[in-house]
Amino acid sequence: MAGWPWWLQVSLIFIAARLVSACIFMAAAIHQGTNPWFPPAPDYWNFITIWDGRWYQEAADNGYPSDLPVDGNGVVKENAWAFHALFPFLARGLAAMTGMGTLPALTAIAMVAGLGAALVIFKLFREFAGKRAAMWGVIFVSTFPVSPILQVPYAESLNLLLLSASLLLVVRRRYLIAIPVVLLMCLSRPTGVPFAAMLGLLLLWRLWQRYGPSAGRTLPPGSGSGAAPTSVRSLVSLTVLVLATGLGALAWPAIAWAVTGDQAAYTRTETAWRGHDLVPFKPWFDTGRMLFGPLLGVLAPFVFTALFILVMMSKPVRALGTELRLWCACYMGYLLVFLHPQTSTFRMLLPLFPLALGAAQLSKSKAYRGTVVVMFVLLQIVWIVWLWAWAPLPGGGDYPP
Template identity: 25%
Template sequence: MSADTAMPVRAPEPQPADGAGTSRRSERVREALRRAAPALGLYAAARLTGMLTMAAWAWWIGRHPRTTLGLAWDGTWYTGIARNGYGQVHPGAGWAGLHFSDVAFFPLFPGLMRGVATVLPIGLINSGLLVAWASSAAAAWGLYAVGERLHGRRAGTLLVLLWGLLPHAIIETMSYTEPLMTALAAWSLYALLTGRWVWAGGLSLLAGLCRPNGIAVAAAVCCAAAVVLWKDRRARRNWRVWTGAALSPVGWLGYVAWVGAREGSPLGYFAVQRGWGSRFDFGYDALMFIRHLVIGLSRLGYYVTFALIVAALLALVFLALDRPPLPVFVYTLVLVVIALGGSKYFASKPRFLLPAFPLLFPAALAMARARQRTVVVTAGALAGLSFGYGAYLLLVAPMPM
């Protein structure tokens, strides 16, 4: 499927009466949800089993599962922002020369946490988990929608299942931003593939308020718009294309500009990131860490991370050979470059790649063509790895996720 055929630019159509239009849209949503229901059921079963596995382990070692899911690592920072707003700065205990500022974290997720906690009397920890779980469900539906459109229902279902059985899939049920980012990205890409430019731009704007690598969604929207505007003269008169492209980077640019004004420098956000030890070094730090793994000994999680990075690079090659639509490939490529090109936090790189779901297309297509028995055995093996390793990461591994 080429980028042109996948992204039709539709001329404005006559709008039906409000009642008829609402009824028609509701029927389309119900039909889409009915088609996605098997994939969503499999995803829910996978993640529920993973959480129960983690919960049993947590109770066994004397830890509370809810607190562990809601306050582990970055979850503590998001809860603090939701409760008190921005302004926390901590010295990097054990990290020489570093200082950690909470403005490194983008505002959409803690904002949603605070909003839910204001409406529902469930507290901030439960609110964060509710937002994360709802985002995971929306992401699974979005993955299915993109997969079904590009490769059919079976491949779409297997894509969702694979995403729910990744070794780091436990993060999809934690108070982290990756589920929300994935949901916004998937539906933005789906909007592009179906010619809904304003929706694509609006969702990209929200993705840019969610995570630093949300800029990958804007890159996909802008590249798609540039190609369509160049190839199709009629598109140049379509305000929806221009609006979608203009909206797409606003969230990311707006937050970076706000941090810059707060820090007193246009590049203030990147100075904050350097305070965390994060900078883009074209992968030099990651290569040095891999060299250390090859010639020395380290913890299990780092070797798993190395293996997952290799798998991601191979999947990117296979994805490129499959010639996906332009926005899908641009989005994935930008995510991979940001994740692997950044310094520090080597063990977190698989988490940074969680939103890069198109990397799973080659595996989903291979499974879609395989025999049922092969699919069941493969899914069972992945489930065992995902449930066990996820609990290990959250409860045992002494490294940031």
């Protein structure tokens, strides 16, 4: 394959990875018992449309409720406002044009977007690494334990495509061109807030480079796009992008407010799955105490944060450039502030995909890289059988993927 066009190599890698995941899905479907969606032992196409796929179908077919559904105590119940509109509305349009059903349209968009994301990710990785390392980075992303989510009717693949395209444009300093891509990203999944934070910090860094005490000095090799001088025009364009992204990050909550008349419609809906109000940072300590006890549980979030900082300071990750490192730091910070850690947390880590390139550059050994891929595929089996296949818990409820 070495002499083939890069886009063909990436496409074949991604398709092969999805076929492997499809085999795992089909094997798990055979053992799927009674569930809320269909009879036991469903076929592949039914099996991959469960969980949030049905919520996206609801949003595509029936839109979003103008009145938030509440229980007898006035607590908001689960509803479609938790799911951003770009993905289901694209599916509605595709279904209307082709006559296919909503779920097949959602699945088709997810698969095509996943392939597009792999192609864009390769181009992004090539900004910081050679072709072989970038290709291995794509292989790691394509086989990541939660990568099966890229072929099911979830918005992750569409968001990954728009996120990687946004990062590529920012790395290349095409700030004004990035605005429409970033705005679409903000309407695909809740990644707008950390992206706005990343851009804000990037703007401060660019201002420091131009006007700080070290202005005019030559930066060391390996500094990524940060090694290039920053013009006033570039600073103005970046400022416009920061403002546009900030507005985009608030767009979906504002739309929910405008339609329902409830200022907190989006956050109240998001917390409906938690069963309690949003308190920043607290869920991490609650989960830590549940998993590790009263003492170690309090320390667990700090240990986790320290380990992530060590990863970000490692040599392979430092080679990713200013923008990608800032994105990973801001996104993890966003998760620490707002996320309720549970089984869906594994899926939430997918936007940290730039770290796949750091992992690929940790060693050039084929044995190391091949072992990582094998372990990722084995963990796909764990993820699908444990979390995707539905099974009730003894005390009620389930573990969502």
